[in-house]
Amino acid sequence: xxxxxRPNDYAAxxxxxxxxxxxxxxxxxxxxxxxxxxxxxAYTAAxxxxxxxxxxxxxxxxxxxxxxPLYFAERLTDHFGGAKIYLKREELNHTGSHKxxxxxxxxxxxxxxxxxxxxxxxxxxxxxxxxATVCARxxxxxxxxxxxxxVERQKPNVFRMNLLGARVEAVTSGSATLKDAMNxxxxxxxxNVHDTYYMIGTAAGMHxxxxxxxxxxAVIGRETRAQVLEIEGRLPDAVVACVxxxxxxxxxxxPFLNDEGVQLIGVEAAGDGMDTDRHAAAINGGRPGVLHxxxxxxxxxxxxQITEAHSISxxxxxxxxxxxxxxxxxxxxxxxxxxxxxxxxxxxxLLSKLEGILPAIESAHAxxxxxxxxxxxxKGGVVVLNLSGRxxxxxxxxxxxxxxxx
Amino acid sequence: xxxxxxxxxFAALKAEGRAAFVPYVMAGDPDAATALKILKxxxxxxxxxxxxxxxxxxxxxxxxxxxRAALRALAKGLTLRGTLDPIAxxxxxxxxxxxxxxxxxxxxxxxxxxxxxxxxxxxGVDGMIVVDCPPEEADPLADxxxxxxxxxxxxxxxxxxDKRLPTVLRRASGFVYYVSVAGVTGVKxxxxxxxxxxxxxxxxxxxxPVAVGFGIKTPExxxxxxxxxDAVVVGSALVDVVxxxxxxxxxxxxxxxxxxxxxAKAVRFARRGLTAV
Ligand SMILES: Cc1ncc(COP(=O)(O)O)c(C=O)c1O
Numbered sequence: 001x002x003x004x005x006r007p008n009d010y011a012a013x014x015x016x017x018x019x020x021x022x023x024x025x026x027x028x029x030x031x032x033x034x035x036x037x038x039x040x041x042a043y044t045a046a047x048x049x050x051x052x053x054x055x056x057x058x059x060x061x062x063x064x065x066x067x068x069p070l071y072f073a074e075r076l077t078d079h080f081g082g083a084k085i086y087l088k089r090e091e092l093n094h095t096g097s098h099k100x101x102x103x104x105x106x107x108x109x110x111x112x113x114x115x116x117x118x119x120x121x122x123x124x125x126x127x128x129x130x131x132a133t134v135c136a137r138x139x140x141x142x143x144x145x146x147x148x149x150x151v152e153r154q155k156p157n158v159f160r161m162n163l164l165g166a167r168v169e170a171v172t173s174g175s176a177t178l179k180d181a182m183n184x185x186x187x188x189x190x191x192n193v194h195d196t197y198y199m200i201g202t203a204a205g206m207h208x209x210x211x212x213x214x215x216x217x218a219v220i221g222r223e224t225r226a227q228v229l230e231i232e233g234r235l236p237d238a239v240v241a242c243v244x245x246x247x248x249x250x251x252x253x254x255p256f257l258n259d260e261g262v263q264l265i266g267v268e269a270a271g272d273g274m275d276t277d278r279h280a281a282a283i284n285g286g287r288p289g290v291l292h293x294x295x296x297x298x299x300x301x302x303x304x305q306i307t308e309a310h311s312i313s314x315x316x317x318x319x320x321x322x323x324x325x326x327x328x329x330x331x332x333x334x335x336x337x338x339x340x341x342x343x344x345x346x347x348x349x350l351l352s353k354l355e356g357i358l359p360a361i362e363s364a365h366a367x368x369x370x371x372x373x374x375x376x377x378x379k380g381g382v383v384v385l386n387l388s389g390r391x392x393x394x395x396x397x398x399x400x401x402x403x404x405x406x
Numbered sequence: 407x408x409x410x411x412x413x414x415x416f417a418a419l420k421a422e423g424r425a426a427f428v429p430y431v432m433a434g435d436p437d438a439a440t441a442l443k444i445l446k447x448x449x450x451x452x453x454x455x456x457x458x459x460x461x462x463x464x465x466x467x468x469x470x471x472x473x474r475a476a477l478r479a480l481a482k483g484l485t486l487r488g489t490l491d492p493i494a495x496x497x498x499x500x501x502x503x504x505x506x507x508x509x510x511x512x513x514x515x516x517x518x519x520x521x522x523x524x525x526x527x528x529x530g531v532d533g534m535i536v537v538d539c540p541p542e543e544a545d546p547l548a549d550x551x552x553x554x555x556x557x558x559x560x561x562x563x564x565x566x567x568d569k570r571l572p573t574v575l576r577r578a579s580g581f582v583y584y585v586s587v588a589g590v591t592g593v594k595x596x597x598x599x600x601x602x603x604x605x606x607x608x609x610x611x612x613x614x615p616v617a618v619g620f621g622i623k624t625p626e627x628x629x630x631x632x633x634x635x636d637a638v639v640v641g642s643a644l645v646d647v648v649x650x651x652x653x654x655x656x657x658x659x660x661x662x663x664x665x666x667x668x669x670a671k672a673v674r675f676a677r678r679g680l681t682a683v
Contacts, residue, residue: 017542025542025543026540026542026543027511027538027539027540027543028538028540029466029467029537029538029540029561029563029585030540030560030561030562030563030565030566030574030585031467031561031563031564031565031585031588031589032565033540033542033565033566033570034565034566034567034570035565173470173473174463174464174473174477179464180464183464183465183466186466186467187466187467187468187469187590190466190467190588190589190590191588191589191590191593191594193565193588288515289511289512289515289516290510290511290512290515290538291464291512292464292466293538295515298512300512300516302516303485303486303513303516304462304512304513304514304515304516304517305462305463305480305512305513306463306464306512307463
């Protein structure tokens, strides 16, 4: 691979071939290539069409509930005694996470393309619920692929999807988790090429998905930038987000990429710990390879077989990461830390008690590092954390780890 | 040798006026010793070329039979070395039957294209099919393979229209693979009537033989496709025989080779209006 070079303008990426440096691309079977090109063309046209943007903005305002607040977490700030900590409240969106931002964008695109059948993959069920929600809103049939293991551990979300009219297909192939759900969704797409739109839930997959999902999630960063400028009269010192596939992180990072003074910090799931092989940290514990259509950092063995990710958080339980993060890591524009299951549980409880906000266990991974980051930046500084989702869905998991019955 | 072996085999078949029969077997399935016995027995059972599946943990274009076969092989610890060594052993006794390795990108990326190409060529592999490597991403791999005389065989499908075809064929060599159904392996059934015009279109545009696969399970279907294509590939139906024989505690090699024999005969006699015996 070539030595990575920092670009002058991050907004110019991906390039025409869907690359962020060496990462990204379109590694898909031939049957899908014409569809992927169609999608790329349709998205490029929609992106340039003010009517599409206006329609999306309308739904984001009136259906999703945007803008989400940028909230000064005073007691959390006092607790750590460092920089001021702001929370970007994505957990207040309709359906309780950032996932709906992307689904709203993609469903409008699918309609524009005349697609009549929507498929999606889900791990924790958050993207599945968001997909089922927008499909209900627009009256389109929705099939959600979900690993059989996840169907078992996320029963309430399976029921929510059913209530919204979606069909949940339990995937038993492979390790029966998120990566296998994605394989199965791709197999569906390859089989039903004519009428089907594949609504990918994170900034993974082949070009144009990483770019498109990033663009739909970048509303988080645009709002944050304007809000922090208004409240503090300056840019933040650091922006922090958890990283599963990487969509909430790239969404809040992207509008700050050209502001070199703003540190961008992603937090990967360390599961049982980075000294074990039970984690989900693609950048910190993996190496570059090709999966699900793109070149990126991946958890894999010496032979290039993909290994299973492990995390208390089903939403971070993915062996890959969106390619733009891989590139930002290589060029040094963003840094990637990790948080274990135990640290994230502790952070989950801390935020609940100090601020009266139950964070999603995914977001709690970022919270687990915020104390160190706030102290490093120091008093007088400003840090922003993307609170990507709410934790109501996680109360069973948390109770189980605390040894409580509910 | 290598790519030359593919060209020589198709030239000979053309002279005979018949299509090739190409069985697909998964490396290391159901175990290393049996897989080698099967491989060595394939030419005598009627294989004109052989496709060897190089298993990957996440085979996105594969239906349940080949997915399961890949997982069986990986569960037994199959590696790249373990995939290539039996091919080298096969080559000691057979210098003419081309072997095509069929797999996915990541194990090749992991090994490094140059090292992979060298090792594969040394083992006696003649070509590669990489399911998730479309022509847009193929140059680095194609360069590495070409340097060792290996063919990169490209897939075309019902969604590959005339406008796209030249892109796909730009670096094609050996032969062109036509995926006869929009779908994964081993699920939908190929239909000779809709396959024929596509084979003709691809043959004309490429000047290369066209192999048809995905969705051919029975001798009847194989014979029908053999009338219109230059090669007929059967995979899922064969790996299913492996699984079945293991399940029923039967001799896997005998069962697989007898299935190969019946499919090969069907292909061999197809254009002469004869039926297989
Ligand atoms: C609340 C929440 N945050 C984060 C994630 C991780 O995904 P991503 O890294 O794409 O934001 C998920 C995924 O399910 C989620 O539900």
